[in-house]
Amino acid sequence: MKPLGNINIIDSLDAMQQINGVANVSTQAKVLACLEKHSINFIERSPFMVLATHHEGADVSPRGDEPGFVKVLDANTLLIPERPGNRLADSLSNIIQSGAVGMLFMIPGMDDTLRINGVGYVTDHEPYLDMMQHKGKPPKLAIVIDIKEVFLHCPKAFIRSKLWDPQSQIDRSTLPTLGKMILDQVKGGEVAVAEVDAVDAMLDQDNKENLYHS
Numbered sequence: 001m002k003p004l005g006n007i008n009i010i011d012s013l014d015a016m017q018q019i020n021g022v023a024n025v026s027t028q029a030k031v032l033a034c035l036e037k038h039s040i041n042f043i044e045r046s047p048f049m050v051l052a053t054h055h056e057g058a059d060v061s062p063r064g065d066e067p068g069f070v071k072v073l074d075a076n077t078l079l080i081p082e083r084p085g086n087r088l089a090d091s092l093s094n095i096i097q098s099g100a101v102g103m104l105f106m107i108p109g110m111d112d113t114l115r116i117n118g119v120g121y122v123t124d125h126e127p128y129l130d131m132m133q134h135k136g137k138p139p140k141l142a143i144v145i146d147i148k149e150v151f152l153h154c155p156k157a158f159i160r161s162k163l164w165d166p167q168s169q170i171d172r173s174t175l176p177t178l179g180k181m182i183l184d185q186v187k188g189g190e191v192a193v194a195e196v197d198a199v200d201a202m203l204d205q206d207n208k209e210n211l212y213h214s
Helices: 013-020 025-029 037-045 090-097 126-130 156-161 178-187 193-209
Strands: 048-054 058-064 071-074 077-082 100-106 113-123 141-153
Touching: 037 071, 037 113, 037 141, 048 090, 058 090, 077 113, 090 113, 090 141, 100 141, 126 141, 178 193
Parallel strands: none
Antiparallel strands: 048 058, 048 100, 071 077, 077 141, 100 113, 113 141
16 A cells, blocks of 8 residues: 555656666676575674565564574575574564565674575474574574575665664663563553563563573
């Protein structure tokens, strides 16, 4: 559905490209069909990535662990552990129903990023799960990625946002706690301090005890 209001909507590729332009030949050439030494090295050093999926709607999910938590099985295949979360399982549900995935790998302090697009599959294949054990316990599920596109992304967004600049970090106390924000969203009215404290304590305990197993 188009947004309401008296605004001009660009609804064709031709119209968009007339304004925005098209990628030059050198930019198009950097899109590869599989991993090579630099992209593998990037993945092995990355402790954080975002995973985009879609079915009836789009979803994006943060994924983080020790550097190299995403395993390179071969030049065309990645393996992502499914660590404990909120059990909404939006990413897993979308992958099962659609399969299309996009990934953005980041390395702290580095403005360049690595983008990978492909097709995902959810698995409980025991040898794969064993590859991603934490203190002897494997995850319950994993995501296998069949790679279709790989390309290094320019740093402009990170330069503009100053994401890694310590001077850009906010004072956490300038925002409400996570428990306070969630309760406000759910209840839509005044919430007792004791209730906020209880939810914050529960979230903190969950973060301490269920990072890898739940």
